[in-house]
Amino acid sequence: MTPWERYFLAGRRAGCPKAQMDNFARADVILQERQLAASAAARLCDTPIGPMAIGYGGRAAAANLIGCSRKWARKIASACRA
Numbered sequence: 001m002t003p004w005e006r007y008f009l010a011g012r013r014a015g016c017p018k019a020q021m022d023n024f025a026r027a028d029v030i031l032q033e034r035q036l037a038a039s040a041a042a043r044l045c046d047t048p049i050g051p052m053a054i055g056y057g058g059r060a061a062a063a064n065l066i067g068c069s070r071k072w073a074r075k076i077a078s079a080c081r082a
Contacts, residue, residue, distance in 0.1 A: 015040030 001009075007030065011021040014036035020043055024031065031039060044050040 011036050011040075015043075017043065 004025070008021050008025075010033055011024070011031075012018070014033060016024075016036055016039055020039065024039075038054070041051075041054045045052065045054065
C-alpha cells in the first residue's frame with residue numbers, strides 16, 4: 001500500500017467523504033488523523049440536519065484550529081478554482 005493509499009484510508013476511517021479527500025489531495029494538504037476527524041465533523045455541518053458547530057479540544061487547540069483552518073481554506077479554495 002502506498003503512502004497516499006494509507007492517507008486516503010485514514011481519511012475514510014475518520015469519516016471524510018471521497019470528494020473531501022480529493023480536495024485535500026488536489027490542494028496538496030496532508031492532515032494528521034485528528035485533523036481528518038475534525039474535517040469530517042465540519043463536513044457534517046453542511047448537511048441540513050447536521051450540527052451547527054463543532055468543538056475541537058486539546059492543548060492550545062483554539063489558536064491552532066483558527067490558524068490552521070484559515071490556511072486549509074486558502075489552499076482548498078485555490079485548488080477548487082483550478
